[in-house]
Amino acid sequence: MAAEDKESQAHRPEAIASAVQIQDVSKVYRHPNGTKVVALDGFSLSVREGEMVSLIGPSGCGKSTLLRMIAGLESPTQGDLRVDGQPIRGPSATRGFMFQDPSLFPWLNVRRNIQAGLVARGVLHSRRAAVEEYLELVGLAPFAHLYPHQLSGGMAQRAALARALINDPQLLLLDEPLGALDQFTRMRMQDEVLQLWRVRRITMLLVTHDIDEAIYMSDRIVIMTPSPGRVEQVITVPQDRPRHRNDARFLALRSEILERLNFTGE
Amino acid sequence: MAGAICALGLWDLITLKLNWAPLPYFPGPDRVFQGMWEDRTILLRSAYHSLLLQMSGFLTGAAAGIVSGVLIGWSRRLHYCGMPVLKFIGPIPATAYVPLVMVLFSDAFVSGSALIALTVWFPVTMLTTSGIVNVPVALLDVARTLGAGRMYLVFRVAIPSAMPNIFLGLFMGLGASFLTLVVAETVGVKAGLGWYVKWQQGYLEYAKVYGALILMAIFFSSLMTLLFKIRDHILGWQQGLIRW
Numbered sequence A: 001m002a003a004e005d006k007e008s009q010a011h012r013p014e015a016i017a018s019a020v021q022i023q024d025v026s027k028v029y030r031h032p033n034g035t036k037v038v039a040l041d042g043f044s045l046s047v048r049e050g051e052m053v054s055l056i057g058p059s060g061c062g063k064s065t066l067l068r069m070i071a072g073l074e075s076p077t078q079g080d081l082r083v084d085g086q087p088i089r090g091p092s093a094t095r096g097f098m099f100q101d102p103s104l105f106p107w108l109n110v111r112r113n114i115q116a117g118l119v120a121r122g123v124l125h126s127r128r129a130a131v132e133e134y135l136e137l138v139g140l141a142p143f144a145h146l147y148p149h150q151l152s153g154g155m156a157q158r159a160a161l162a163r164a165l166i167n168d169p170q171l172l173l174l175d176e177p178l179g180a181l182d183q184f185t186r187m188r189m190q191d192e193v194l195q196l197w198r199v200r201r202i203t204m205l206l207v208t209h210d211i212d213e214a215i216y217m218s219d220r221i222v223i224m225t226p227s228p229g230r231v232e233q234v235i236t237v238p239q240d241r242p243r244h245r246n247d248a249r250f251l252a253l254r255s256e257i258l259e260r261l262n263f264t265g266e
Numbered sequence B: 001m002a003g004a005i006c007a008l009g010l011w012d013l014i015t016l017k018l019n020w021a022p023l024p025y026f027p028g029p030d031r032v033f034q035g036m037w038e039d040r041t042i043l044l045r046s047a048y049h050s051l052l053l054q055m056s057g058f059l060t061g062a063a064a065g066i067v068s069g070v071l072i073g074w075s076r077r078l079h080y081c082g083m084p085v086l087k088f089i090g091p092i093p094a095t096a097y098v099p100l101v102m103v104l105f106s107d108a109f110v111s112g113s114a115l116i117a118l119t120v121w122f123p124v125t126m127l128t129t130s131g132i133v134n135v136p137v138a139l140l141d142v143a144r145t146l147g148a149g150r151m152y153l154v155f156r157v158a159i160p161s162a163m164p165n166i167f168l169g170l171f172m173g174l175g176a177s178f179l180t181l182v183v184a185e186t187v188g189v190k191a192g193l194g195w196y197v198k199w200q201q202g203y204l205e206y207a208k209v210y211g212a213l214i215l216m217a218i219f220f221s222s223l224m225t226l227l228f229k230i231r232d233h234i235l236g237w238q239q240g241l242i243r244w
Helices: A002-009 A063-071 A110-114 A116-120 A124-137 A153-165 A183-200 A211-217 A248-264 B002-017 B029-038 B040-074 B076-089 B094-104 B108-133 B137-145 B150-184 B193-202 B206-234
Strands: A020-030 A036-047 A052-056 A078-083 A095-098 A171-175 A203-208 A220-225 A230-236
Touching (some): A036 A230, A095 A153, A095 B137, A110 A116, A110 A124, A116 B150, A211 A248, A230 A248, B002 B029, B029 B040, B029 B206, B040 B076, B040 B108, B040 B150, B040 B193, B040 B206, B076 B108, B094 B150, B108 B150, B137 B150, B150 B193, B150 B206, B193 B206
Parallel strands (some): A095 A171, A171 A203
Antiparallel strands (some): A020 A078, A220 A230
16 A cells, blocks of 8 residues: 555654553443443453554443543543553543544544644644645545545545544544444455554554454454443454454454353343 | 516506505605605715614624623533523613613713624624534544643634534624614714614605615615625535535
8 A cells, every 4th residue: 555655754753652551440420310320340451552452342331431531531430540650631632532423523624624633732833744644644635625524434534543643642542433334444444544553553442343343453352241341351362464354263263252242241 | 686676666656656555655766766866975974874883883792792602601600600691681672771871871872882782792692602502522522632722622613613503693693783773873873874764754754764774775685695705605614514
């Protein structure tokens, strides 16, 4: 892919990767009418620098909540979350986030959406060249002037990806960003994200309910149970990348995980 | 254009030719245009004064409305204090405030302007507040994960998101300002279209009254069109997203 050449030529400081420590985290939502929802209960996980970890599980297992807590958008009811040993004090550009819905700013075109982070941090002037670089990287250079409603789902997610990455985050949190895309676009995007990860080597935490995606992309897979959300099992995927979806080991792992998930569904 | 000529023809027919609408209340077009032409200097000067009064009131009210709308919409504390005040002062019509402004401001122009500003302030604030309150949390979350501070969140996310609502408020304010303009000109101004209408009404010169009303209609619709043009430019991004 042409992007690979561009990546190696880019004069950009290497993004340092973050490590994440989650210790015994609980999250309880209390509704105004008195009902209590335990989203997470005693969740613990350690993510090493540069690792790609997937969180997989059925709806209601608290995976999105966990991601939002690492991003700093929510706080735990109990427990400790640390990034590089430091407690999390709110959102930051060093912890990039890709949402399920691209949530591009509708009043800005693609280029301005991508540079939004630079504008927000007041560094647009010094980093202006990066905007063109990232437009090329995600293949949206010919569409830079378009508005979000004129983009397809895949294009919008690519723009959202560029928007998050242009800030050189040390950690990228992905909350089912490919869920709304069709199978083909999804597979292509998975390769693109993997490629970006391979070059930048930042830490990535991916929430997904697609088992194939988890096996294809991750170093480790964390299987979660629902209500309350807990770690059921952590599986290390030993295979080298690129992985083949019809490989015997791939399929074996797939059945194993399916079994695990079905079992915990009872 | 064709519509205007038809209307003119119809008017002529009804008044002069068929005498369905009798004098002195319903003069024909010939007398109206003659009256307009006779008083053209006074009318132009009045139009100018009305424009000054209306624009100064509208711009002040709109600016104040946007500021208070953003504050009330964004800050929970200000929302709590501000909303009751808004709901109490806002709906009171301008006419009720006439004696108040006459006492507060010695100058007739300033009183009139203040009246218009007050009328415009209410809808602009209400709709700006609603626009800010309705900013999707997802957009604010995204901005925060991109490293945005409060300034960026308010000025570069909340306000652009609220723009369609803000413009709705501006349109409502503009319409309200036209109504209040006529009231404002009873406060003792020396020139203006509303003042002219009252003056000529006193002499039962209805031809001249209609002349001024025609001028008022042109004046108001031009300003409305101008605001539409400004909206089209600023909200251009909505094209294709909503039924334009």
